[in-house]
Amino acid sequence: MLFKLSTALCFVLPALVASLPSQPQGKDVEAHLRGKRSFYEHDGVARTVFEHEATGATIDFVTNSGICETTVGVNQYSGYLSVGTNENMWFWFFEARNSPTTAPLATWFNGGPGCSSMIGLFQENGPCQFYNGASTPSINKYSFNEYANMLYIDQPIGVGFSYGTDPVTSTVTAAPLVWTLIQAFYAQFPQYESRDFGIFTESYGGHYGPEFASYFESQNAAIEIGTVQGQNISLIALGINNGWFDPVIQYKAYVDFSYNNTYKSLISESQHTTYTSTYTSKCLPLLQKCTTTTGSNSACETADDICYDDIEGPLSNANFDVYDIREPSNDPYPPETYVTYLQSAAVVKAIGALSTYAECPNAPYEKFAATGDDSRSFLSTLSTVVQSGIQTLIWAGDADWICNWFGGLAVAEAITFSESAAFKAAAVTNYNVNGVTGGTFKSVANLSWLRVFGAGHEVPYYQPALSLQAFTQTMQKKAISAT
Template sequence: MWFWFFESRNNPRTAPLVSWFGGGPGNSAQYGMFTQHGPCEILKDGAEPTLRENSLNNHANVLYIDLPIGSGFSYGNGAQVNSTKDCSPYVWTFLQLWFEAFAEYENRDLSVYTESYGGHTGPEIVNYILDKNSEIKAGKGSGDVINVKALSASNAWFDTRIQEKANLDFALSNSYRSLINESLYQELLAEYTTEVVPGLEKCDETGTSKDCFAAYRSYLDGIEQPIWTTAMNKYDDWIMADIQPGGVRPPTYHQEYLERADVQKAIGARVNYTESGGQFGILESGDDAKSFLGELSRIVRDGVQVLIWAGDSDYVCNWVGTKRVADAVDWPRKKEFADKSLQPYRVQSVQKATFKSVNNLHYARVFDAGHNVWWYRKYKI
């Protein structure tokens, strides 16, 4: 598995350790590293990297990991990974070897940061680490305990049943512009109720690739495609990752840079760069339709600090759906959290977001930001 590691620019001996996993599914960690929060960025095609002032590693030691095998520069001879749960053992093994090689970080608290499809991979990775830690402490497993303390997931896809309904609601009414009218909303709501929900229930019941892929196709074809088509016909400048007029996404100038033979030779890459690898196998297995709300709930109950946050102009994994997921987390303080209203979050006296927190569960809605919320930030981390 390919990784980049960057020490904190400030107090690396005491700074926390953060691991970053891309979304996708199968999106290289280097997408987030170059476009959003790594120490360097590429500002135009053909340019060399330049220093990013507001890097995540200003105050944290950051480990970027290409997951799954086939993504970024990661490669291997084993069987193709076709599900989120199949990825976790690879991450556990990688971290064991990494801490062995970088022993000075072995006892450091670890945070898992991710986005988008990371609503699947993030909770599952943390959940798997907690399981392995329990086995080791009980004398039933080998390896070293990993001190996983936090999960941050931005604009993330956790639970289709909750978030697909939220997509409908958001498409009809949001702070920027309506994507569909009331008539289409009612038509798609009926499709959701009669076709999508039963399909998701069957996926939950059997867990088979056949049933889960059928559920995935039911909402992709029955709900998403009509919304996308309607929005594209309605607005010339519509993109699903940023629905505000003139919406934009991070430019991917880094791809050309990472595909250069001289760069690959200099960094020791053994395969060509792949921005998204293994995604079709994961999607064809029906993995997208599977819920990871249970894993998310477990890690909250276990005391892991969890931040769910979203740029509010994203349609894909919109703030309405991610908030509903946060409110649905099953833990002793569920009702208290769900009943709590969002409060203003200000930076230099200017409101930039709203948020709420109860103990170790936190939620934030970030204004005027799209799917890759880190890139849209207009203030320092």
Template sequence: MLIQFPSFLAVSVLASLAAQVLGLNILQGSEFAGKRSVEERDGVVHTIFEHDATGATIDYVKNSGICETTPGVNQYSGYFSVGKYEHVVLENGPCQFYNNASTPSLNPYSWNEYANMIYVDEPIGTGFSYGNDTVVGTVSAAPFILIPTEFAYYFEQQNAAIHNKSLHAEKINLVALGINNGWYDAIIQEREYISFSVNNTYYPLINTSIADAYVANYTATCLPALLACNSTTEETPQCHNAEQQCNTVDSSFSAYYPDFDPYDIRQPGSAPFPPETYVNYLNDPAVLKAIGAKTNYSECSDAVDVPFAQFGDGSRSFLPTLSSVVQSGITVLIWAGDADAVCDWFGGFASVNAIEYSGSAEFSSKAVQNYTLGGVAKGTYKSVGNLSWLRVFASGHEVPAFQPEVALQVFKQTLQKKPISPT
């Protein structure tokens, strides 16, 4: 029931994998055998699949009638148990809330128009997921499904282990990776935020003299601390220290900024779009019952955020991981709405230019061109080999919400294993 899911991983799912994810075709192979049962709870029919080999369970509702109402289109919502006390939500719903409506309407540009989609609330504690969360950072979250870059890298590692026969499991054919307004490298993006603050498309958030002082503080305090944080996996005090040092610098300059929505600087702090009415809808008891939810919906979870901050996750660089994914030959799209200040496009553009792969030199030197939809410029882009970059005009953090038609065109092109191209 997630209203939008701007980042994506495209996979060719075999029947045996579908058996694990949705409890279907469960007798297709002994390694995927399990028990399937049906229960009615409070008038709602639940299907439960228990996997013999791992003990994992899936508990889902089919065609709840919530959000997806297109005839002939199936929808599943429910829970996948990834541990004794860890329950991740699997859900699917191509809808949107228009004009602050209290109920959703079908989105004609939903990615479900082109592909079967699975949306996952993870780590534990986000969305409808619940249980004892053991995740402290991006890397530790990858086995349970989280950040697309690390998730893709983890898939490829597991596929290699299967190929080498050191792991007995089913390969997942990863086709493409897309990341919308992501955070890749703190050294690059902390600095580029200052540039965005002065030179973004819409209006200066701070003046040049304040920006100069900001850069000086970043260089003296934040940058050295970030340089000392050079691991994505170890619980090192250097990374937590970097998180604190950079937060201190950022906070010391926050008073100079005007009131604006950081996810869309064109809007005031109390942003009307995307509307927050969806939170109330998802916590409606009738909706919770229909989709099989076992806890209320959590849009932002401090309980999840705190361990990530203590681990210093945001201070670590995931560029080497992203580079490895690109080097593997997977089609990769890095895109960003140009009005987002949380993970601004200046930092995204600088990060994608720093990705190392066979086309690096050509990519970093290549000029951007207009990306058009029906002949109308909707952004600027460049592609070399299997790597594409796209800056989307007039879009905040959630590109599919602000520019749904553009997002669908980009999604289709990427899933076809092609570089994005104007139309």
């Protein structure tokens, strides 16, 4: 959603840790050479600790908690990565339900900035969901781990179950910590190192996705020439639904979508004219001073404030849910049953969490706001990712207002790559799932655009079968196609 273990181990490790046997077997040999693994028990729950030599990170996790993923034989791991001094980043990993030893690896990041990826896990594409008002989750047969090994990450520090000191002030400063987490994850679970890797995200993921992908690629290049020590991340796919990519394009889309979407007009023709004029005279010039990622913090923060006050704030101050305009503002959808579940003592204990769950806390968000990160464009970074050949899917539910499909399509058509003209000129056609139309799409080379019918901001919640199909096709390094 878009939203305007270091010290923790010290008290338990000396008394409770037992070292691994001195002769690890099989895959453990490689991991053992790159770090030290040990075990301890906390609050009656067995935990594993792995200290990664290359990055200095420590991973502390619980194996097979029995929470959420109940498919027999499917392993899961949940816990923390200490990516710096008192910087404890939460992760939750689920094996693929099918062929886990050969399935690719994908990560999921929710947006905010400063919102937990447990939103995606429990409300969108994870192994379980809360159906029909139930207080406990049931299996989700359309989970993304039907096809891929899935890693959900709460970042930056302070979001979700992550806790400690938060050094992140922007999208750019978030990327190195996420890379560190992946490196330590590989060291603990070396069987996933050589797998195809995908980044999937939504909302503020329009910032996160391009920057994380670009940073991973730059680190791969540095590893190749020996200036950085680490494991190559075999990045083959990037998927972003209802993303916030480029404010110049997307603030204008707020005005146009409010007037002319397919569900209901939210403003009159005269209001559309007035808001368009306001955008052009007040918002746009300030955004242009905050060009790409090089504008000053003060210029970008000013643009954010004025564009919100004059465009986004007034337009969204009506009786509709900005994440699904078909719903009233006082009844946000989907329901957040999962939050109560994740704050229960039994669940917290079972999964190995060491903090109280916070879905979208203010503190991390405010650090991004202070640098004007929201007003910075990541369109050029996204273009670089597409130019590199990474299979890219830009998609959007068409009932979402906050990161609406008008803006998403305009961004996709503004991406600069060798097939830009062909992509922009291409007509959309029906996107079918087993013969049933669920949206419209177009694909040229390694770039695909998809509009999803009848879906709000959290697309996989509304259209689970379609979402799994689009995810699978993209992770197979294919342009999406109707079935």
